Each structure stands twice: as C-alpha cells, then as structure tokens.
Amino acid sequence: MMRTEWHDHDWQLIHTAPQSPSLHMALDDVLTHEVGAGRRKPTVRIWEWASPAVVIGRFQSLRNEVDAEAAQRHGIEVVRRISGGGAMFIEPGNTITYSIYAPLSLIKDMSFQQAYAFMDAWVIEALGELGIKAWYQPLNDITSEGGKIAGAAQAHRGGAVLHHVTMAYDIDAAKMLDVLRIGREKLSDKGTTSAAKRVDPLRSQTGLPREMVIERMIATFRRLHGLTDDTLRADELTQAETLAQTRFGNATWLADVP
Amino acid sequence: MHGEYKMPGGKLVVVDLDVRDGRLARVQLSGDFFLEPDSALRTIDAALEGQPADMDEAGLARSIRNALAPDVMMYGISPEAIAVAVRRALQGEHLA
Numbered sequence: 001m002m003r004t005e006w007h008d009h010d011w012q013l014i015h016t017a018p019q020s021p022s023l024h025m026a027l028d029d030v031l032t033h034e035v036g037a038g039r040r041k042p043t044v045r046i047w048e049w050a051s052p053a054v055v056i057g058r059f060q061s062l063r064n065e066v067d068a069e070a071a072q073r074h075g076i077e078v079v080r081r082i083s084g085g086g087a088m089f090i091e092p093g094n095t096i097t098y099s100i101y102a103p104l105s106l107i108k109d110m111s112f113q114q115a116y117a118f119m120d121a122w123v124i125e126a127l128g129e130l131g132i133k134a135w136y137q138p139l140n141d142i143t144s145e146g147g148k149i150a151g152a153a154q155a156h157r158g159g160a161v162l163h164h165v166t167m168a169y170d171i172d173a174a175k176m177l178d179v180l181r182i183g184r185e186k187l188s189d190k191g192t193t194s195a196a197k198r199v200d201p202l203r204s205q206t207g208l209p210r211e212m213v214i215e216r217m218i219a220t221f222r223r224l225h226g227l228t229d230d231t232l233r234a235d236e237l238t239q240a241e242t243l244a245q246t247r248f249g250n251a252t253w254l255a256d257v258p
Numbered sequence: 259m260h261g262e263y264k265m266p267g268g269k270l271v272v273v274d275l276d277v278r279d280g281r282l283a284r285v286q287l288s289g290d291f292f293l294e295p296d297s298a299l300r301t302i303d304a305a306l307e308g309q310p311a312d313m314d315e316a317g318l319a320r321s322i323r324n325a326l327a328p329d330v331m332m333y334g335i336s337p338e339a340i341a342v343a344v345r346r347a348l349q350g351e352h353l354a
Contacts, residue, residue: 058296061288064260064272084333086269086290112292112333139269139334140292156294257288257299 004105012230013218015046018092021053021079022249026240027232028099028162029082029248034236035101036160042106043230044221046214047097049090052076054179055166057085057153061257070178080254081164085140085153088166089176096202096214099164107161113138116152119163123150126220130213132205142167149201169210170200261347265291269334273343277311282344291335298330302340311348315341 019027024047034040054076056065065087066078088095100119107115117136124142127134127149137143142150142165150167174197176182206213221227232240247253263271269291276283285306293299305325309318318341326337 057290059288059293059299060290061272061274061286064274064288082296084290084292084296112331138267154292155296257286 001105003108006225009042011225011227012041012043013227014230018048018050020050021077022244025079025081025248026243030236030240031101032157032160032162036158042102045099049092052091054078055088056080059084062255083153083155087180094171095169096167102161104161116140122221122224126217130206146201146205168199168201170203173199259347259350261343263343265339271335271339271343273347275347280311282306282309292333294331301325318344
C-alpha cells in the first residue's frame, strides 16, 4: 500500500436532513466499510441531529458514564458508537459533528497522534479563518484560548479509517452534567468551570450562526482538498437503516460494556 | 470494586471487578481510550480473569501483554495503566 495524499482522492460531501442517533451510528459503520471496499469515494459527512442523544465511546461503561434515569427524564436517547473516546452530549443545534471516511493509505506509517492531527489540519485552518486560534492537543482534542472546542475519535475498519469529530457550538452544561456522570477533573479538562452554564466556544468566539460556521468549514475543506457534493446511495441508506434497527438501536450493543 | 486511573498523557482507564477465592472475577475494563481491533477489550478482560488478587502490577501487565496479538494497537492506554487501575480497584475494597 502506497501512502496517499489528500489531493490523490476525489472527496465527496454528504450533508443531509436530520437523522436519528442510531442511524448516525449505523451510517458511520456502513460508509467506513464502503470506502474500505472501494465502493465509495473518500467522503466527508456533516451530521444533522433529529433528536437529542448521548453518544458513548466504544469502550465506555454504560452505567459508569450515563445517568439513565436523567437521560430518560430529558428524553435523550443513549447510543454507543464504533470508535473509542469519550461521551458526547448532543442536542440538535448544540454541536457540529462530522465524519471523514478515508482509505488507510492516507495515514499510512503515521502514529495515532500524527494521524489525528493530520485528519483535522483543515479544521484548524478553518477555525483560524473564523478568527479562532485553535490547535491540536494530543491525544484527540482541538482546543483554543477559550477552552476545548472538539474531541476526535478514529476507528480502523477493513482498509479504511473513520475519523469523526464533535465540536461544541453551544452546549447546555447543566443538562449535560445531569446526564453524564462526568467527574470534576474531567470537566476542568474540558476547559469549563463548575459555574459555567453553557459551553459555547464556537458560538461565542465566532459570533456566527451554526449553519454559517458549517458553511465556512466546508468551504475551507473544498479549497484545500477539493470536495464534490454527493448523496447517500439508496443501498447505503437501506443497509444503515437495517443496522440501526438490528444493532445500533439495540440494548445488547448499548450494554456491550455494561 | 471499582478503580480508575488517568494515564499520564493518556486517557481514563477504569476497571470494575470482584474477588472470588482470592482471584479476580467479573473483570470489566472500560474508559475513553482507543483499541484496535475493538475485540481486544474482551481479550484483556479474559487475561485478567482468574489472576491472583495479590499479583503485582508487573505481573498483571505481563499477563495482559502476553494475551494480546502483536497487531493490537493501544492509544491512551497500556497494560501498565490497566494494572494500576486493577490495583486501585482492589485497594478500594480494603479501604471500604
């Protein structure tokens, strides 16, 4: 396998209407496989959320991370993703989430640390253009003078790497703390204080609506690496809908690490 | 019993376990680390299951390392960090 560069690939963009949390989990699985199998060109997918969710990492303990009663009270669905890393608290409009599905050749011979920073170099540049001085903080965070902005996670599957990132746009910190069993130490790690009511590094530092931030990020990726507008194929969506039912919306998968 | 260890420069490593007849039982590793392939999680749990509860950290780390295939990749976690979390879980019981 030869090392490839960004411009060796014909990047595709998928940005569809809001979808359910379990369908998002399934789409990451399906699209990673499709790119790995060579049936889909390398792709960037911007997520839009139809409903609130807590997304826990592949190796996180469900009961240690999530207050199930609080999640239910707030009407929040809890799902487990295929990549490692920490829990995310999602309400439609409070975060910006994207996935990059690339052949493993793009990060060939890189350490994990190099691969994370490499996959998000375009975002650091996009944030700079939005007036935010941001940098990569190993192992898997994007941070700024105003605190942590985003967390990334990667998973390798059948010849492809999934790299996905959730960026805090405007998060209700009180609700997040109600649902996530997040330690005080971890909270300080996220650049917030116990008094903070909102975690809103992107909103407060850009002053722009979320849609505009996404638009500017897409424009930066397009300029740096090239990007063609694409849609999900019918068979990809069917596969993902099936998996969302049988696996990702399923209590067995959710409690895989109870 | 529950033990946590934030690996320096790494991620949070959590171990939940019981002790039965002086041996580790129902061992569950969890945390916000990264493992490839993801099946390595079960391999690590199985490697710790049944180990003597008085085994030292070096011994625990060696048991984990020996059980893992050479192609397993760890990021933000190590056999040594898992051993620390195991010891902390065991100590938690003594303090309780």
